Amino acid sequence: MLEALPTARDHPLDPPTELRRLSAEEPLCRLLYPDGHVGWVVTSYELARCVLGDQRFSSRSELLRSAVHPTRIAEVERGESAPAGFFAIMDPPEHTKYRRLLTGHFTVRRMNALRPTIEQIVESRLQVLAETGPPADLVPSFALPVPSLAICALLGVPADERGVFERYGSLLNSLEVDAAEIKSGMTAMSDCLKGLIGQRRRRPSDDLLSALAREDDLSEDQTAGIAMLILVAGHDTTASMLALGTLVFLLHPEHAEALREGEASAERAVEEMLRYLTIVQYGLPRTAVEDVELAGELIRAGETVTVSLPAANRDSTRFPEPDQVDLSRTTPGHLGFGYGLHQCLGQHLARLEMQIAFSMLLRRFPTLELAVPLAEIPLRRQHMIYGVERLPVRW
Secondary structure, X not given: OEOOOOOOOOOOOOOOHHHHHHHHHOOEEEEEOOOOOEEEEEOOHHXXXXXHOOOOEEOOHHHOOOOOOHHHHHHHHOOXXXXXXXXXXXXXXXXHHHHHHHHHHHOHHHXXXXXXXXXXXXXXXXXXXXXXXXXXXXXHHHHOHHHHHHHHHHHOOOHHHHHHHHHHHHHHOEOOOOHHHHHHHHHHHHHHHHHHHHHXXXXXXXXXXXXXXXXXXXXXXXXXXXXXXXXXXXXHHHHHHHHHHHHHHHHOHHHHHHHHOOOOOHHHHHHHHHHHHOOEOOOEEEEEOOOEEEOOEEEOOOOEEEEOHHHHOOOOOOOOOOOOOOOOXXXXXXXXXXXXXXXXXXXXXXXXXXXXXXXXXHHHOOOOEEOOOHHHOOEOOOEOEOOEOOOEEEO
């Protein structure tokens, strides 16, 4: 039995070595959780899909246990129902109600209609970089504002208010803040969104917030909760992928050149980055609501299973040479966006943002390179979403 979830990385871009070993040797392993609960960790691709696709494993907030941080879960989530509108930590039928309401707003067609807006956002950030000149930190100057401005445009949140949501969104994913800070941040975000919802009810526009405000079946708290979840999930994750993905390109200039010259497909490159990096670094928790037999073991009702997405996406039985970045890889089905009922709702938007941003950045600055050694780049180890705190570059 593991005494703790392995979190130490030997290399900034690779999952913990112990998780990789488990994936090959013991893909379903007993795990002692920080609160004393004895549950499980899953590290293989096949078993990850089994758990995430089985509705006998619950995502409900009141059943969640954290594999890495007991205080936060105990004080904020454990035993409490999900905040209004936070369908990501609900099960059917509540989850189904919200998901069905939103799915039509996140189709491939709807997201492609945003392409000109996203291209304009990326171009404006690149222009600022060019005018400011090197050296630059790509996190605050590019990786963070691009998805923040895109999700604000989709929702109808004024661009000049994005700083509020960036600050609190990062706070909600941090493992270094206490319960009081988390609740305070959620209240501040909710209050801001309720003000915007009120404005949309009086003066509707062609945006998602206006569409939600028109739903008679949603309370103000539910509407604000949905919007908050979309904002938090829609900017912090993609921002981390943009920064970390750029780091991969800078460490592998041959891949940057292939994408820049059109020899590599932006679509395939993004899928490979999503698989290779898998930024949900501490996995997804699921709790059995009844006894379930899995890989010859009995998972008892009430036991939590943490699904390690980084380990599953480096499973060599599914992805040949998984530790290599291969922009021509065609193997589908990576778990970068999860799997099953709770697979990321905004995945089409995230893909589009990354395809546009990586391509335009590398073409605009063909001599882009790191301004410091890799060892000096600070990593987001104490954060649910892995990434870099800063990315100093020059050109």
